[in-house]
Amino acid sequence: MKTNEQIQAALEARLPQMTAWRRYLHQHPEPSFHEQETARYIAEQLREMGCDIRTGVGGHGIVATIRGERPGPVIALRADIDALPIQDEKDVPYRSTVDGVMHACGHDAHTSTMLGIASYYQSVRGELQGERRLLFQPAEEICPGGAKPMIEAGVLEGVDAIYGVHLWSPLPYGAVATRPGPFMAAADEFTVTVTGQGGHGGLPHQTIDAVVAGSALVQALQSIVSRNVNPLQPAVLSVGAFHAGKSGNVIAERAVMNGTVRTFDPQTRRMIRARMEQIVAQTAELHGAKGELNYREGYPSVVNDAGEVDRFMRVAAQLPGELQVERSDMIMAAEDFAYYLQQVPGCFMFVGAGNEQTGAIYAHHHPRFDLDERAMAVAARLLIAMAEDRVGAASGTAGAG
Template sequence: MKKVRAEREIRDMHNYKEIEHAMQRLYPDMVRWRRHLHQFPELSFHERVTSQWIATRLAEFGCTVRSDVGGHGLIVTIKGDKPGPVVALRADIDALPIQDEKECAYASKVPNVMHACGHDGHTAALLAVAAYYSANRDQIAGERRLLFQPAEEQTPGGAKPMIEDGALDGVDAIYGVHLWTPIPYGIVASRPGAFMAAADEFVIDIIGRGGHGGLPHQTIDSIVVGSAIVQAAQTIVSRSVNPLHPAVVSIGSFQAGTTNNIVAERCRMKGTVRTFDEHTRTLIHERLESVIRHICEMHGAKYEYHMRIGYPPVVNDDKEAERFFQVGATLFGEESVQRSEPLTVAEDFSYYLNEVPGCFMFVGAGNEECGATFSHHHPRFDIDERAMSKSASLLIGMAEHYASEFAG
């Protein structure tokens, strides 16, 4: 038995090296594809030209493409000659409403729109995966389903509509990567369980009674009421939430008043709630509304409160996360694989993981030497493009490891 396992491990190592070599050969194409997309970005729910361009590239590989899935999404189905599982791999294709401030030949040509989060790199990497599988259909056990998803950056997002349009029908497992500049090039990271947070947004309108600043007793000061809510909201996490369950309540906007001697009748606040489990999420929503209601009653003010429910938390399947550590170590070496801390940013890949087992993974794309030091959503954001090759290798490696285990 040990001999069979050892022979399989040697064979897998050989296959993984072949995958890496194939991605290295496709790397110049990835750079060219990514730089084209970077110059012509499109916002969430408006990725029509981007989708058409991707479909054209896929047709050149001989892929079967289904267009207009959940909006401007694409599904590529590549069936192998051997029986096996259906494994889905996903990339997002949308950009952000940010002016590109980089000084380079491939800077965005669209005013106030840029790929400031690496989605162009995700797309280029998945195109390379499509090219690889199209050329190696005889080696595929089962089916590889590639999802080019629109609208990750803006809720309600594109993942859910794609699922409703059949993207996961018959899928056994799903994997996705995110190029991540806070991690240096050469490192990959993930974790089992809760990985990224649910992100909800709220708006609070306080309605008081305006009046002269010199006669405050005749008014209900919305600024005072709003300030009390800001202070009280900070106690929700510190005094109502289990300290072992990470959570954030942040108020990022406070707008009221027009001049120095008029008590503001109305005040508007905007904020966000970040949580990693549904119990904590519900608790904070309820406590926040309770704080608003009681403070307004105490001051005699009225209020309007709206919570917009965002993406659920990204929760990796434990077994699939363990697969990541195995595959990552085989591909890149154990020293290049890290266990990530949970992050309070959101991703609609969570919807896929709510339906089928899978794993979301970070691929380091930071590098001072090439200027890839700026945070995501920054006007000068860029990546170490070599990370695209590692992303593609990791996606294929995960899919093939799952397929070999499925068959075994």
Template sequence: MEEKRLSDLFPSMVERRRHLHRHPELSFMEKETSAQIAGILRELGIETVVNVGGFGLVANIRGELPGKTVALRADMDALPIQDEKSCEYASLHPGVMHACGHDGHTATLLALAEYYSRGKAKLRGEIRLIFQPAEEVCPGGAKSMIEEGALDGVDVIYGVHLWTPIPVGTVASAPGPLMASTDEFFIDVQGRGGHGGMPHKTVDSVLAASALVLQLQSVVSRSVDPLDPAVVTIGSIQGGTAQNIIADRCRLSGTVRCFREETRELIRERIHTLAISTAEAYGAEAKINYMMGYPSLVNNEGEYRRFMNVAPGVFGLRAELSPKIMPAEDFAYYLQQVPGCFMFVGAGNPDKAAIYPHHHPKFDIDEDAMLHAAGLLAAMAEAYQNEHA
């Protein structure tokens, strides 16, 4: 990995990232973002397939030396959040902003497209660049891109997330499970409505739903091994129209996060059982809509060791073991198909107002992190190719 050549591309990373930040697009709606990326790749003379799994793009750069096929992935969708930053690159689209760093991921991968397209003489094998739509919303874009051939012939895959919870200059990952699976559920409790002064003539759906909220808190505390991380969260409860009317229907919605498939299935079964039995205990009926989302993201242990070996040689980065975290990532689908590693690249810096958590209205990154991310991805790809030469 040639740090000087990458560093020379840093100004264009910043320019492209800020343009994307001004013009964010929501999941499954990344039409203009995709078109812009395709235009840049065409200018670089890179073979590109568009509209893969939606607005996804797959770009292939073949080196002049024999070798394997290494895939690098960036997501490119934004979030339905109003940008509250005061800066010249704030979102121009009301209610939509890049509040998770995907604009930086895309700008990083575009810099690598330029880096590799101008260095084919020294490049072993093939670099496949995957620009993915819709990471933020299930079912996500990774699965559909895989179904349409994005990973065909790929030997290994790497991805990064610019991450403000850790400081710029630090990178982190972990062997095995790193990020949780994510499932969603909606429970409709059907009772029998009536007058608030005559409760004995009704079946109170709000009362039954409230009891169910408390029962669901026992799933993790009493059904899951205490050494096996898991979360069941009730995010909303909606029922009733007035203070003197007993509601005939009440809806709960929530999310489940864990790391083991056995635990995932156990929690799903317990939620079904508790919903039905608790509602029946109050004379009501429960209908459950349970949606399985992204699986747990599981890094290949050998590729994690590669990360720990190469990261300290990239712009002087400090490599750390990351704890498991409960946010989810559909990069997990790629890792179910081929070996690889997902890595966090520190993007937090109080001196540059990069202090807000992901999905916050004032979220921003230290843009130096993009250069670190590009260097890390290039170093991982080069180390893999050299090992298999």
């Protein structure tokens, strides 16, 4: 393979094209499970490169396969392609042209990074060992997600390792981070419905107030993390929405609340759900009301392979540009990359994309979210380095790329 410096130069030369791809996708976002035109655009770019592609994988997914002329491991790299139902409020030439939809999490840049990787690998096919399988995955943002359907469609068959990155605005450009073991949380959703008996606001004794019962329930649910979860196990239970009533002088008959549970430990996850079922039923009954819990399990925790994280620490430190290599804290955000890691060894990594000078300071899922587009070249370089070091390890010639 090429030297570190040659690969770096090749990717930096592709950065303008990656930027153009990213800005086109940013202007034409599509939400989860509706990425028809996004997939068509990606397939068009890959065909122009001469890639062997498979479309319609697990929905709107695409797999690009680049086979070397020499035998070796099969390495999968993954990018997500979907946008979010958020109105773009940025004042930039490439702002979303689709009302109420925007790439507010960086998936446009993930896709463009992977297209840059495809372009690079196609240019060095004769030097490759084994196979590079590039996964363009739909529907990461909404459960049940796109990873499981792609796995069911066979994208991991024969794969020896898988790597993925998330361009991460809380980290500054030039920093990269991950951690071994549990990295990102399992994320579940719940809806609680409290049904009482409505009536006149001046005659509360003739009613069963769903607001009072629901308020007590919100408070009681907080005791699960503070009093039932092992303090050494991270967990979050948040009620984010509470809807009840329409008038100030009417006792509400019904209250509905929605929230999320975030955990890392499977046993803690099961315990929280069981305690919620008990508390919802018993607290509502205490107030004469009826409580119903609808609990929906989401993505499992992202659990990185310890050996692959060791590879990251070593490989990232060797890359040109003197990257700031960090061991990340656990992150309570979720990712369906977790499903891939349940099947094969791999590593999910953060690449810093924040930049105060360019206005890339807003959180993911914010209407003014943006990122430092130079981070795409860093992400591409890191993914290639991880893949080639894994191939080198299999052949006894491990190096940074």
